[in-house]
Amino acid sequence: MGHNVIKHSFGRKDGPRRALYKGLICSLIEHGRIKTTLAKAKEIRRHAEKAVTLGKKGDLNSRRLLISRLGNVEAADKLISDISKRFSKRPGGYTRVIKAGLRAGDMAPMALLEFVDYKLPEAAKEGETKVTGDKNLVKRQRALSRGRAKAKKAARKTQKTDRRTNRR
Secondary structure, eight states: OOTTOOOOOTTOOHHHHHHHHHHHHHHHHHHSEEEEEHHHHHHHHHHHHHHHHHHHHOSHHHHHHHHHHHSOHHHHHHIIIIIHHHTTTOOSOOEEEEEEEEOTTTOOEEEEEEETTOOOOOOOOTTOOOTTSOHHHHHHHHHHHHHHHHHHHHHHHHHHHHHHHHHO
16 A cells, blocks of 8 residues: 555665665765765655764664664764764754756756765865866866877877878
8 A cells, every 4th residue: 555655665676775775875974975866865865864863872782773774884983983973963954955957868856965064175276186076077187188199199190191192
């Protein structure tokens, strides 16, 4: 029947769905912000809020529960030592969901799930390239280097053809 069911299946069985939750929550804890579909962000938000509340206790039992729920000891340690201390005086509402438009491939609504106190990484200083910064910036830099490589390759090809025509 499905009365009063407050979970989404995402077209997955129980095990893969739990693995999806674990992976997304661990990524959220590690990076502070993730981009995913709106439905997943809303579902993960529930589990992340509960994990932070559990981490605020900080006792051995809550640590063991977090490790079993997240499947990652480092994520559980970071949650207890860092994140839960940042939210120690906050009674709830540790995350926010920001709508981020539609995905180009299938027009799925996308969203950013982030902790409330998330701050954007500082922009790289002039002359420095920051590899861990904006992904689009890194992609643009790679594309430029590829473009230069293609131009060099095309120049070599023209030189080869010129040599051939000169020889004949």
